[in-house]
Amino acid sequence: NAGVTQTPKFQVLKTGQSMTLQCAQDMNHNSMYWYRQDPGMGLRLIYYSASEGTTDKGEVPNGYNVSRLNKREFSLRLESAAPSQTSVYFCATDRGLGYTFGSGTRLTVV
Amino acid sequence: DAKTTQPTSMDCAEGRAANLPCNHSTISGNEYVYWYRQIHSQGPQYIIHGLKNNETNEMASLIITEDRKSSTLILPHATLRDTAVYYCIGVNAGGTSYGKLTFGQGTILTVHP
Numbered sequence: 001n002a003g004v005t006q007t008p009k010f011q012v013l014k015t016g017q018s019m020t021l022q023c024a025q026d027m028n029h030n031s032m033y034w035y036r037q038d039p040g041m042g043l044r045l046i047y048y049s050a051s052e053g054t055t056d057k058g059e060v061p062n063g064y065n066v067s068r069l070n071k072r073e074f075s076l077r078l079e080s081a082a083p084s085q086t087s088v089y090f091c092a093t094d095r096g097l098g099y100t101f102g103s104g105t106r107l108t109v110v
Numbered sequence: 111d112a113k114t115t116q117p118t119s120m121d122c123a124e125g126r127a128a129n130l131p132c133n134h135s136t137i138s139g140n141e142y143v144y145w146y147r148q149i150h151s152q153g154p155q156y157i158i159h160g161l162k163n164n165e166t167n168e169m170a171s172l173i174i175t176e177d178r179k180s181s182t183l184i185l186p187h188a189t190l191r192d193t194a195v196y197y198c199i200g201v202n203a204g205g206t207s208y209g210k211l212t213f214g215q216g217t218i219l220t221v222h223p
Binding site: 004033035041042043044045048058059090092097098099100101102103104 | 146153
């Protein structure tokens, strides 16, 4: 089925550990996005990629890096995880007529 | 992007129409009004969007006032599965915003049996 796939679905990290959240879309869209959602809050944009080979900062980029590996894949990396990065992370893609979101990665940093 | 204002929460009886208001008095001429919803623990789901005209699809209807300062999302026959947080978002189709979504707090819609 067409859509956005995120891996892993759940992850627990210790403070200072690193990890990469993976996102892949099979909708052939140019733009992709990473959001985080803290409990009881709306989504906040971390980074986005308008097209393959380009990335730009969103509202809350500190502590994260991204890679647009190809048109399908957009990864989010935490180099040194902090408890403040405990959140649910959503990847999304857009063809200009509405976003399609993945099911999210629940990350806990202890 | 326009700042949007929505009620914090609303209730609706199952089978009745749910009318969710949104105020976007600062919306600019090239900003679309988008509606998304988020069912607990899931990723947001696109519902509908519009610019000036009223829109309808298989999920909902969107009524935009003539001055475009407010809109209403209508779920014609609400079911228990429509219980979710509903977000009204102004989206600039061009320029530096490049369609990025800015989510507010949304409206928690609870549909009761």
